[in-house]
Amino acid sequence: MGIDRYSPVFQEGEKLMHIPDGVLPTTVCLGGYITAGAATWFSLRKISRQENPREGMPKASLLTAAFLVVSWIHIPIPPASVHLMLNGLLGAVLGYYAFPAILIGLFFQAIMFQHGGLTTLGVNATVIGVPALLAYYIFRLRNMVGKENRVLTGLFGFLAGGGGLALSAVAAFFILVTTIPAHLNVEAERASIYALTLAHIPVMILEGVFTAVVAVFLQRVKPELLEG
Amino acid sequence: MKLQLDRYAYLETPLHAWDPRYKLVGFMTLIFAFSFVENLQLLPFMVAVSGILYAVSHLPLSFLLARLRLPGFFLLMMGVLLPFLSGSTVLFHLGPLSVKQEGCLDLLLISVKFVCILTMGIILFGTSPFLTNVKAMRALGLPSILADMILFTYRYLYDINDNLRTMQTAMRLRGFQGHKLKNLFTLASLAGTILVRSYEQSDRVYRAMTLRGYGQAGENRGGQDNEFKAYSRDLFGLVLLMVAAAFVAGQVLIH
Amino acid sequence: MEHVKQEEPALDISDLSFSYPQRSPVLRNINLKLRPGEKVGVIGPNGAGKTTLFMLICGVLKTSSGNISLFGRDVVPGEFRPEVGLVFQNPDDQLFCPSVEDDVAFGPKNLGLTAEEVQGRVREAMALTGIQELAQYPPHHLSGGQKRMVAIAGVLAMHPQLVIYDEPTSNLDINYRRRLISFLQRSREAMLIASHDLEFILEVCDRVILLDEGRVVTGGKPSEIMSNVKLMEKHSLEKPHSLVPHAEPHHGVNP
Numbered sequence: 011m012g013i014d015r016y017s018p019v020f021q022e023g024e025k026l027m028h029i030p031d032g033v034l035p036t037t038v039c040l041g042g043y044i045t046a047g048a049a050t051w052f053s054l055r056k057i058s059r060q061e062n063p064r065e066g067m068p069k070a071s072l073l074t075a076a077f078l079v080v081s082w083i084h085i086p087i088p089p090a091s092v093h094l095m096l097n098g099l100l101g102a103v104l105g106y107y108a109f110p111a112i113l114i115g116l117f118f119q120a121i122m123f124q125h126g127g128l129t130t131l132g133v134n135a136t137v138i139g140v141p142a143l144l145a146y147y148i149f150r151l152r153n154m155v156g157k158e159n160r161v162l163t164g165l166f167g168f169l170a171g172g173g174g175l176a177l178s179a180v181a182a183f184f185i186l187v188t189t190i191p192a193h194l195n196v197e198a199e200r201a202s203i204y205a206l207t208l209a210h211i212p213v214m215i216l217e218g219v220f221t222a223v224v225a226v227f228l229q230r231v232k233p234e235l236l237e238g
Numbered sequence: 239m240k241l242q243l244d245r246y247a248y249l250e251t252p253l254h255a256w257d258p259r260y261k262l263v264g265f266m267t268l269i270f271a272f273s274f275v276e277n278l279q280l281l282p283f284m285v286a287v288s289g290i291l292y293a294v295s296h297l298p299l300s301f302l303l304a305r306l307r308l309p310g311f312f313l314l315m316m317g318v319l320l321p322f323l324s325g326s327t328v329l330f331h332l333g334p335l336s337v338k339q340e341g342c343l344d345l346l347l348i349s350v351k352f353v354c355i356l357t358m359g360i361i362l363f364g365t366s367p368f369l370t371n372v373k374a375m376r377a378l379g380l381p382s383i384l385a386d387m388i389l390f391t392y393r394y395l396y397d398i399n400d401n402l403r404t405m406q407t408a409m410r411l412r413g414f415q416g417h418k419l420k421n422l423f424t425l426a427s428l429a430g431t432i433l434v435r436s437y438e439q440s441d442r443v444y445r446a447m448t449l450r451g452y453g454q455a456g457e458n459r460g461g462q463d464n465e466f467k468a469y470s471r472d473l474f475g476l477v478l479l480m481v482a483a484a485f486v487a488g489q490v491l492i493h
Numbered sequence: 494m495e496h497v498k499q500e501e502p503a504l505d506i507s508d509l510s511f512s513y514p515q516r517s518p519v520l521r522n523i524n525l526k527l528r529p530g531e532k533v534g535v536i537g538p539n540g541a542g543k544t545t546l547f548m549l550i551c552g553v554l555k556t557s558s559g560n561i562s563l564f565g566r567d568v569v570p571g572e573f574r575p576e577v578g579l580v581f582q583n584p585d586d587q588l589f590c591p592s593v594e595d596d597v598a599f600g601p602k603n604l605g606l607t608a609e610e611v612q613g614r615v616r617e618a619m620a621l622t623g624i625q626e627l628a629q630y631p632p633h634h635l636s637g638g639q640k641r642m643v644a645i646a647g648v649l650a651m652h653p654q655l656v657i658y659d660e661p662t663s664n665l666d667i668n669y670r671r672r673l674i675s676f677l678q679r680s681r682e683a684m685l686i687a688s689h690d691l692e693f694i695l696e697v698c699d700r701v702i703l704l705d706e707g708r709v710v711t712g713g714k715p716s717e718i719m720s721n722v723k724l725m726e727k728h729s730l731e732k733p734h735s736l737v738p739h740a741e742p743h744h745g746v747n748p
Contacts, residue, residue, distance in 0.1 A: 031356060032354075397585055
């Protein structure tokens, strides 16, 4: 289990959601930067309203690094293995910091591993980060029903994790299919999006389960981490 | 794990010496200009410009190839569908499938753009130390909190990764074999542990910071001290902007 | 035995007690005075409350009862007091900047000094700790000993008059340990040093206090306290080897 060696036997899904450079039209890329900018502005504003924003920064940064590292763990789906995106878990743990964290995480992946892209940084951040914020809201519903309960934590973790990935997947596939092949007709496009999304349902379930288990672990060991 | 994209940042070339702020602006503009290109006739020029810049940077070719290998592989895996799906002019048949011209050209366009843009990115971040580039971004207007987060993430990425490796080794030495689905729970505990340890460390780091004055009235707000001094020669580098503009204009005209 | 000094004590703790909410007390009725320039060791088993005591002295935690004052002025929790510096047990917790030079400069910058003053402080602190060649290195490339010296430099750059060291020799190889001992022997600031390395305490400290279960059990001259085998064993400590009388003397000095 190392992170230097990428076995090619895996995960198109997670890779597809890190859309590479050169693939999208410039207008879409610039649009992505605008939406990412707006989401960043929104998140930073919410953060500045928190009780102690300066304290949150080292915490969010180290967790960003931790999430980057954790996302490199190979999760086995025999006969292959995947890397999970964990944007749902990120939302549950980091709250509003999730968006800057994802933006920064993608930035690092782009320049360190050429995974994702620089022109597509905005698009990728929006596609992965906005669902993370939504996952945060989903997970926060737990507070209404009783957050000490482990079953509920697991359930909301599942919804946040699976939901986060599902939304990202649909958004990414929609963008890819509608922009790249200039010569596909509308029915073929729609069919492709459906097909890609359906193919990723197992991964969505896996993300949901994994997120649920981690959430329950954190609830037991360090509930403050889930204060999002 | 090697973040060593700035392994060669110590070399001395005009690109290395260029004021990092101008370099960032120049390269990002050129990168976007490349992404604007949709016409095959401009591709040779893109390749030429990329090649020239790479040569000037004195970065080793092996460095570039190593970094392009995997992403290129994945791009091809994704893009390999294009020749079969996209377009109407059939070039030849491969069994029941037909390879279409438009699809092939699409793939060519995407691939060349991809390689050129990535090359630009590698040059940009390979010819200055990472820290310098982040300071340049801050000087160009990146919000302080994001710049700080980037630097912190960078600082602790290695340590946290080392933590993970150590734990994985310990697990393996106690017989853990990562290939079975039932091990999901163990892997989830591993992930959770990494998160908890990082969180606890961040608490101690925050304390260390406040004890050295973080959050105080007289505090350094970063980016206000002028780290960068530009000379007129730095402006020459902005010829890149003109090159970028040429691509954009070319694309618009041909269209 | 204690002369009355005209100047303020560096540290004056009277009747300090501390407990976390709804938990049993961590510290009980601590009394401790440090003269300026005095080097005091704190020994005791794990969990005795040393780190908590340090956090209280630095104002990170709030006392439950009792008083702490530094150089004549009471410690207010949360108030920034650059006269006291804390060298953490794990240097990774306090080296959070991307380069050594930046990290040493962090404290002085927060003091509101001018750029030249900051540079001067950084140079001076790095020279004192002998780490000038490490200036541009990122912390994760350093060895344990190097990290320790950088952490000390970062604290010294703030010109503290009292420095607290939490287990400074842990993870140090012989050379760095010796270097640290010489460095501390030469230093003029008041010091409070917690360590399990009793030989180290013997060489550096003028006085030692024994902390166990939150109380100061006793205090006095290091060689006297640590020669008391019954006392040491009662508090889960061992008499240092150099104090053990030998049939064949093989040390330089007989205790």
